[in-house]
Amino acid sequence: MTSSPLKAAPSLDTDRGALSELSQETFALTRRLFLQLARRPSTLVAGVLQPLIWLTLFGALFAKAPEGLLPGGISYGRFLGAGVIVFTAFSGALNAGLPVMFDREFGFLNRLLVAPLRSRSSIVLASVLYITVISLLQSLAIMATAAALGYGWPGGAGLLLVLVTLLLLVFAVTALSLGLAFALPGHIELIAVIFVANLPLLFASTALAPLAFMPNWMEWLASLNPLTFAIEPIRAAYRGPLDLSEVLLEAPYGDITGFGCLAVLVVLTAGLFLLIRPLLNRKLT
Amino acid sequence: MALIELRQLNKAYGDVSALAGLDLDVPEACFYGLLGPNGAGKTTALRILATLLAPDSGQVQIDGVDALKDPRSVRRRLGYVAQEVAIDKILTGRELLQLQGDLFHLPRRLRDEQIDDLIDRLAMNEWVDRRCGTYSGGMRRRLDLAAGLLHRPKLLVLDEPTVGLDIESRAAIWELLRELVRDGTGILLSSHYLEEVEALADRMAIIDAGRVIAEGTPEGLKQRLGGDRVTLRIREFSDAAEAERVSALLQPLEGVQQVVVNRAQGFSLNLVIDGDPVVETMRRCLDAEGLPVFALAQSRPSLDDVYLQATGRTLMDAELAVAGQRDVKQERRQSMR
Numbered sequence: 001m002t003s004s005p006l007k008a009a010p011s012l013d014t015d016r017g018a019l020s021e022l023s024q025e026t027f028a029l030t031r032r033l034f035l036q037l038a039r040r041p042s043t044l045v046a047g048v049l050q051p052l053i054w055l056t057l058f059g060a061l062f063a064k065a066p067e068g069l070l071p072g073g074i075s076y077g078r079f080l081g082a083g084v085i086v087f088t089a090f091s092g093a094l095n096a097g098l099p100v101m102f103d104r105e106f107g108f109l110n111r112l113l114v115a116p117l118r119s120r121s122s123i124v125l126a127s128v129l130y131i132t133v134i135s136l137l138q139s140l141a142i143m144a145t146a147a148a149l150g151y152g153w154p155g156g157a158g159l160l161l162v163l164v165t166l167l168l169l170v171f172a173v174t175a176l177s178l179g180l181a182f183a184l185p186g187h188i189e190l191i192a193v194i195f196v197a198n199l200p201l202l203f204a205s206t207a208l209a210p211l212a213f214m215p216n217w218m219e220w221l222a223s224l225n226p227l228t229f230a231i232e233p234i235r236a237a238y239r240g241p242l243d244l245s246e247v248l249l250e251a252p253y254g255d256i257t258g259f260g261c262l263a264v265l266v267v268l269t270a271g272l273f274l275l276i277r278p279l280l281n282r283k284l285t
Numbered sequence: 286m287a288l289i290e291l292r293q294l295n296k297a298y299g300d301v302s303a304l305a306g307l308d309l310d311v312p313e314a315c316f317y318g319l320l321g322p323n324g325a326g327k328t329t330a331l332r333i334l335a336t337l338l339a340p341d342s343g344q345v346q347i348d349g350v351d352a353l354k355d356p357r358s359v360r361r362r363l364g365y366v367a368q369e370v371a372i373d374k375i376l377t378g379r380e381l382l383q384l385q386g387d388l389f390h391l392p393r394r395l396r397d398e399q400i401d402d403l404i405d406r407l408a409m410n411e412w413v414d415r416r417c418g419t420y421s422g423g424m425r426r427r428l429d430l431a432a433g434l435l436h437r438p439k440l441l442v443l444d445e446p447t448v449g450l451d452i453e454s455r456a457a458i459w460e461l462l463r464e465l466v467r468d469g470t471g472i473l474l475s476s477h478y479l480e481e482v483e484a485l486a487d488r489m490a491i492i493d494a495g496r497v498i499a500e501g502t503p504e505g506l507k508q509r510l511g512g513d514r515v516t517l518r519i520r521e522f523s524d525a526a527e528a529e530r531v532s533a534l535l536q537p538l539e540g541v542q543q544v545v546v547n548r549a550q551g552f553s554l555n556l557v558i559d560g561d562p563v564v565e566t567m568r569r570c571l572d573a574e575g576l577p578v579f580a581l582a583q584s585r586p587s588l589d590d591v592y593l594q595a596t597g598r599t600l601m602d603a604e605l606a607v608a609g610q611r612d613v614k615q616e617r618r619q620s621m622r
Contacts, residue, residue: 021390028387036375039416104621107371111432114335115388116360 021118029112029126033099037134043095044134048141051088055080055146058208071210072239081146082235083207086227088142089166090201092135093173094194096127097181101190104181113284120284128174135170136163151238158237161244161258165237168265169230172272179276182283206231211250223251226268229261286349288313288440288471289334294343296329296495303329304340305495311473311488316466318486318503319475320588322603326495327475328368331444332620334473335365348439361389364433366426368444369620374418378409378428381417382435389436396435403431406464408457423454430458434465441465443474447481459485477604479588491592493603498595503588510586510594512542515556515564518580519571528552534574538566549602553580 037044055077062076070079100123103109112123143162147153154162177194184190202208204218205227211219222228232248236258244258256264289311296304303326311317319327332338333345336356345352352359373381379400386396404413407427412420420428426446433441441462447455462485466472476482482489483503491499491506499506519531528546532554536544540563545555558564564583571578592600 016390016392024387024390028384032373032376032380032384035380036373039375107367107369107620108373110337110367110620111371111385112388113337114360114363114365115385116357116390117388118390 018118022122025115025117026122026125026129029122030129033126033130036099037130044138047088047092047095047134047138050091051084051138051142052145054087055084055142055149058084059149059151071212074239075151077146077149078151078238079210079235080208081143081151082231082238083202083205085139085142085146085162085234086166086169086205086230087202087207089135089139089170090173090227090230091198092138093131093170094177094198096131096174097177097179097190098187099130100127100178100181101184101187105186121280123284124178124280127178128171131174132167132170136166139166154234154237157242161237161242162234165230165233165262165265168262168269169226172226172265172269175269175272175276179272179279182276182279201225201227206235206249216252219252223249223253223256226265229256229264229268232256233258233261286313287311287346288315288348289317289473290344290346291330291334292344292346294330294333294345295341296326296333296338297341303495304333304343307343307492307496309490309497311471313471314466314469315471316462316485316487317471317473318482318489319473319492320477320479320482320489320592321475321492322477322600322606325492325603327477327492328444329495330492331365331442331473331475334442335363335367336360337365337620361436362439364436364438364441366429366433366441366443366446368448372417372420372425372428375416377416378413378420378424378431379404381428382413382432385432386435391436399435399437400431403434406461407431421451422449423451426450427454427457430461438470440471440473443472445476446474447476447478477600479600483588489588491588491595493592493596499591506591507586507588510590512557512559512586513561514584514586514590515554515558515567516547516580516582517554517556517567517578518551519576520579521551523552525552528554531571531576534570535567538563538570540566 059077059080065076067073070076100109103112109123113120117123143153180190180193184193204221205225206222207227211222214222228249233244236242236246236248244262246258247255248258248261249256287310289309291307291309294304294307295302305326307326307330309330319330321327329338333340334347334352336352336359339353347359348362350358350362376384382400382403383396386400391399404410407430409424409427409431412424413428417425417428430443430446433443443462447458450458462472462474466487474482474485486503488502489500489506490497501509517531519527525546525548532544532546535541535554535556540559541556542559543557547553547555558567564581568578568581589600592603596603598606
């Protein structure tokens, strides 16, 4: 063993400015999540595989549906594409809380909290960055497959709309999941909530069928479901020439335009972040 | 100025009191031992020092900084090695250290130099680039110590650092700790192992039921007790009546300060005597009564005797008493955010 004296405390007086410290700690925390992913890619793969199966099997299930049944006379596969893309991003983001929950349970979070973090928001920020990248990657994989199956590809402005819509949804759902990860006692409970929320939210939206197919009570449900507000703009982007002031959703309580859908998502995201902030502050100080 | 100043710390979990008016002063560059049975409040005190837990009342000053008002400054000065080692099984040891260095905002080059230096000192070269999930308990502890030292803290806080360690790891850790204190780092170490505290600490406090019951250097504490300890067995297994008879026989002898019948150990006798000649007096007395001596052990007072004197029970009895009461689930919840 070496016997040279250990170096004098270097960190005591280093103060390198808030921004540089913030980015260093956020980058390090994000890097950790991606290292985990690279060595255990099964969640990423499963997150792509499941919607792919949906797309293929569900698309095939209604392949021979009478023409002209769906609004705009599109095939069921084309109709389903938007729903599956949104569902992919949604279920990916719903898992955002899991790594945080495991860190809470195994005490790794305590290791982070004894460090002089510039802001403990960097723990949350790292999760948001990570989940956003993952969800978008998964969604893009689905979009590519849909294109290969002949269900089309949104061009130019359409692609931008798809990405913006997905981002908004991912932020909102990530906020929700992170909130749950700090509010619930353990990962069993969190997985239970994820499991219960996942499929019903898919069915009670316009992912698999248009509002016109549903009974009145279900129409209400689907018109209040946040997934619907993400699905309709994306479906519009796939449909062709983009006009956000066009009515995309004829909800029982009134018509919603493309701008309306996006506004709902923005409000939802902002609301959820405001809602979980006090909880995060309490748990992280 | 003291490196650590704790004043009248109180902390309760529900109606269970963990700290009851704890006072502690740890001087700079001192190896300080906190000795007490499980459940005495050691971990709670250290978690408060590490700014993970707020006390119900009391004051915490570390290196002149009020830990309750300015926890971030305290975190920069302090390295904390917890009892339950939380590591990320998927990362390698080196990656974990890099993460830790970044969380302490070390510049990249300095970070990597410190990591290499600590890998050397703790002999981690062979396995530091393997995933943490494959490590033994000793490897984890060494990695955790390295993580706590990366930012070269002025104060290192260790919660039971060598519990269940292999000899090689323990030796590596002890040597590094001694070196740190020589170079000016203050160390606060909690332990329920007498030997560990005795071997390492310059000063120590014995803590029981959430407060300090004795404080000083290990030597000073033992000398203050005075007298020699004798454990006497008439037969391998005596009965109560015989033990009481012998006790009554020895008690009046000159130089015998105290005789206690130890029921827990087959009715052996624990005595406190003035010095060597008294042993001869005792032997002659037993001989005259025709009593055999199966075993007789004489020793200087130990830290366990210090604890016994202060609390009326041995450290081991105290451990056994709380072993049944501990609610591991409850403790885990308390440490969970």
